[in-house]
Structure formats: structure tokens, C-alpha cells
Amino acid sequence: MSRLGPALGTLLVTVVLVTALISLVWTPFDVEQLNIGNKLQSPDATHWLGTDHFGRDILSMLMVGARLSLAVAMVAVGIGVGLGVPLGLLAAASPGSLVDEFVMRLNDLVFAFPALVIAILITAIHGPGAINAIIAIGIFNVPVFARLTRGAALSLWTREFVMAARVAGKGAARISVEHILPNLANLLIVQATIQFSLGILAEAGLSYVGLGAQPPLPSWGRMLAESQTLISISPHVAVFPGLAIVVTVLGLNLLGDSLRDRLDPRLSHER
């Protein structure tokens, strides 16, 4: 296995993370300050990545946008883990039971809708905004984690150490938390990384169609949408937000792959 992938993945994700963190305290320019007279400047020494159609510094907007993208994806994955894992554990604890059936069919139901459709539904009801985008992306993460957890937990339930715990008189809830969950952690971390990159893409997609964060909050997807008609005049306005999305998603995917190689017990024989 090449060492380049993991290294590159870590590097890209670190760069994005650090950029987002820096933007909390400092950006080269104020992203809410418009300067129409300075619009569509090509990249130069002052504006490293140029300015957009309102004369805002694109680098500053990308930095703040990174924060938003990461925050949305992070909370959305958090919702997925927080709801999906307990549901999966619950279902696996009594396979074939009514609870199991109910949880899994509910999952199928949510799973059957494409993520973006759920997102559009939610934003149509509650109005567009970053919070609703988070909820929408979070909801479609739930079945992913619930299924993963249930599937892996089912096989763990047949293992000897779980048998031992049962013989020792532990209840299903305790076994799930004390024995099953720790053995799922690696799997969940890998999945979370992958879902994280999907979350970034979903957030970009939602704000591209105008259902994500609302102006003046900069977001990568909306930057892309707004620069669409400007591509032939000032390509840099569209290229840099596009690159930011590509770099982040690529980094997370590389990182996710290498984490899987390392952590996923199902792949351990390949090492």
C-alpha cells in the first residue's frame, strides 16, 4: 500500500482545518465588507485569490466558508452517529424482534429518499438556512450508521466474549455499551470520515441551489452558484471555491481510505 495517500490526505485535511480555525480569529479582509469599485480583481499580492463580483476577498471568503462547511458536516455526522449508533445497537440486541423490524424499516424509509430530496423537503418546510441544512444532512446520516452498527453488532453478538458476558449475567444494554460498542469504534471512525466528506459535498450542493447558509455568510456552494455567469469573464471567481471543495473532499476520502486500511478489522488480513 502506497504511503502517499495517507500522507496527502492528512496534509489536505490539516490545511483545511487550520484554515478554518485561523478564520475564527483572523481573515485577510472582512468578508462582510463590500467594495464594489474593487470587483473581479485577478489574484495579486493584496488579494491572493482575487476578489469576487462585490469586491470581497476570495481567500477570506473561502476561509470563513471552510469553517461553515466543516461545522455543518461535523454536526451532521454527529447527528448520524448520535442517533444511528444507539438505534443500530438496539436493533442488534434483539434481532428479528418487533423493535428491530421497526427500526430497520424506518431506516429503509429514510434511506430510500436521496439525501438531497430530504434536504429540500426540510428546507421547504422550515426555510433555508445553515441550521436546516445541518438537520437535513444529519438525518440522512442516521440510517447509514444504524445499518453499519446493526450489521457489525450482530456478528459480535455471536462471539465468545459476548457469550461470556451473558453468562456472567450482564444485560443486553450493558453488553451493547461495554462490549459491542468499543469493538465497533474503528468501523465507526472510518465511516464517519467518509460521511464527513459526503456532508461537505451535500452542504455545498444545498447552498449551491440556495438552500444552505444564507448571505452574507459565505459558503462554498453559493460562491460557485454566484460565480457561474462570471466564469467566462473572471474564471478565478469560480475556480477557487471549486478547488476548495475538491481539496477538502479529496483529503477526507484519502484519509478515510487510509484509516480503513489501518483500522477496519474486516480488512486486517490485508495488512
Add this chain to the structure above:
Amino acid sequence: MSFRRHTLFWALLAAGVSSAFAARTDVTIGMVLEPPNLDPTGGAAAAIDEVVYANVFEGLTRFGPDGSVLPGLAESWTVSDDGMTYTFALHSGVAFHDGEAFTADDVAFSLDRARADDSTNAQKALFANIDTVEVIDDTTVNIHLLEPSGNLPFNLAWGDAVMVDAASADSLATAPVGTGPFRFERWVQGDRVEIVRNDNYWGEPVALEKASFRFISEPTAAFSAMMAGDVDAFPNFPAPENIPQFEADPRFNAIVGSTEGETILAMNNASPPLDNVLVRRAIAHAIDRSAIIDGAMFGFGTPIGTHFAPHHPDYVDLTEDSAFDPEAAKALLEEAGVEELTLSLKLPPPSYARRGGEIIASQLREVGINTDIENLEWAQWLEQVFKGKDFDLTIVSHTEPMDIGIYARPDYYFQYDNPVFQAIIEKLATETDAADRSTLLNAAQEMIAGDQVNAYLFQLAKTGVASVGLTGLWANSPTQANDLTGVSWEE
């Protein structure tokens, strides 16, 4: 080099073929919005008129490219000395597309239908002053008014006042039947409307044999469609930033003109603290119009200081009264005792609104007013803002000609209720003397600017583009129309 020879051969062949044919007689016109139906007498959407006005339907009078009122189905008209009765002499030998003859009876039917209680006409005010429509003979009709008025020929030129036939009136929405030089061919929903030449037209025959209106709402797709030659002209091109590119391209002509679209930051006059004129003035002073025209419209547009078109002779330039002055804005807010103000700013899809809204939000922030921007689709905007009046601020372009009268409607979405203003508009409706009309119009403009009902931004420019060789398209938009009667391809 057989390849070269072949290329030359094909080039010569192509040249021979193209010169052997006469000029093209078909045209494809791009439009941003698809009309919800095709009945101009039953809907408010501008897109309806942009397809059918002057092409499929005609009225007694019509607007010319410069906004003047020209004879339409009426050859001529006279006014009685007391100004109470108009006598219209109609063209004879006019037939609807379904073969029915057009007579004075149809005039009575059309006007009575438009002003009936159950009529869904979007501009019923145009007909409010009509008392009765009296048929004298087949080609003569008298219209009796309630009050003397000089406005009738202007009112009848609107798309909402076109002539329809009793036999087809109920199905106009999907199968429009008019008297115009083109007849409706088909409507491919979501894609295009096609019209073809009416060979039995009563007037001057048109040069085009066929015209299609294609609906492309996405600015990028519109740009590609123009560039690929899928559409021949886009009279209201949605992305002004692309106009310089078309100008630089030898295949295209940019057609930049004026519209009747007063673009305003509308304020909910009934919702505190916007019911306070000081706050509204503060908002107006906080806005830098030139930054909005430059930033949102890439320089296309004329600043306005009241709800009136600058190219109209009675326009009063009041932009200085609400000039960009953030310090004055702050002082006014202080005087009004307003602190920590957060207003909703609901924006419909056009770029003047979306981009203009971001610029205005930034300018308002400079004087201490925060805004919650919400981007809405047109249907949501109509529901929430226009009908529901659930907004603080919104940006919209009022594209109807001479529409200052909307300020006399207290239930109109910005909810301006001023009896003095309403009296002016009432007087204006019956005033026939040109000089007195001017005075009244000036007073009306000054009053709404003084009360700062809305913040007046700019007159929307018509930024159009057409393929080289296509002539006769309107440069300006005195009404919502794509009049194709004078359009042709140069040989």
C-alpha cells in the same frame, strides 16, 4: 492534400447554398420565465404579454416602441367635447384566427368581460372609468365614461385590454385566439411556445413565418444557448455581466435600452418601526445607488428618486433628496429612537434583487441596521410578500408603465395609506389638461419621495442581445412585450 481540397469544396458548397436561399423567416426568442397561461386578459404575469402582445392579440390601441399610443384595431377615435364619450372607428374586414369576424360587438364583449365582477383581469383599474360600451354599427363603437378622462386610449393599449372573441374567450389560457399577425401554433410546456404567420391578417403582413419563444431561466444556460445559436435573440438577458462579452463578439449585437421597471427597496409601511418616516428616510440615506447599479447590474440602470420612469417627460429627479449619506442615516435613526434594528429582507430570484440585496444589507449594516436575508422563489415571494405582506424589506422591479397609482392602494403590499395622495391620483384619473396632469404627476412623485414610502433604487435597464442580422426588435420596453411585427432578417 486531399483533406485541404475537400475542405475548400465544402466551404464553397456551403457558401453557394447560403447565398442561394433568401433571408431566414423564422426566429427563436429567449425568455427567462415561462408564462403560466397565455391569456393576457386573465393573468398578471409579464411573460404572458411577452409572448402574445401585438403578436397574437391586439387591442383597439397599442403601444409603439417608444411608448406612444398608436391605433390598433381602431383606425381612429374622437372625443366628445365634454370628454365623456370616445367614439372608435374600427378597421373593417378583421377576423379572429378561428375565422370569426371582429366587429364592434366584440369590443363590447371584451371590455364588459374585462371589467365584470367575476373577471380575473389583473388591471381592472384600467377599465374602472368606463360606464357603458355602446355598439353603433359593425365598425363604430362609443365608450361612455363615468368621469371625463384623457387616459382611455392609453389604458386600452395595455395587454390586459386586448380584444377577444366570445366563442374562444374561455379557452384563451391554453389556446389563445386573437386578431394579430401571428396565430398560436403550439405550447410545449416547460420548453417553448410557437407562433406562425397569420396569412389572413388584416394589416401589413409580417416578414417572419414562424417564431418560437424558448424559456431558459438559468443565466448560464441562457448564455450557452445564445453562444450556440439555439436562440437568435434574448431581449431581456438575465445576466447583465455577460453583455460586454456579447458586444465584443462580432456575431451579436447588444441591445441596451430602458424599461418601465422602477426597481425599489420596498418597505412594509404598516410594520413598526418602518411605519416611522424617519426610519424609512434613514434606510434611503444609507443606500448608495451607484454601488448597487455597478455591483448588481454591472453598470446598467439609471438612479431614480421616486417611483417614476426617468425617460418620461414629467419625471422629477429627486435622487438628491435621498442621496447616499450614512451620517444622516445614523442621525435619523437616533432621532427616531431606534437602536438594534433587525429587519427581514426577502429577495425574489432576479439578480437585481439577489445581488442588490446583499449590497443593501452591507450598506445598512454600516449604519447599524441588521438584515435577515431570505432568498425566495417567485411563487413564495408572491405568497409571503405580495399577498401575505409578511416582510420588512424586499427588492422588486415594478415593470408596468405609469404605475404610480399603486401608491393609492392602501392594501397594496407595501401598505402606504395616505388620503392626500389618493386624492391626487383620483384627480389625475379625470384630468384631461396636459399641463394640469403634469402638475399632478409632479406632486405625486414628490409626495411619495417625501414620505419615503420605499427606497427608490434605479430604473431597470433592458439588457438584450440579438444575432447580427436580426432587425426590428424593440430597444426599449415601454410595455411588457416582444413585438415581432417589425422583426426580420437582413439578406
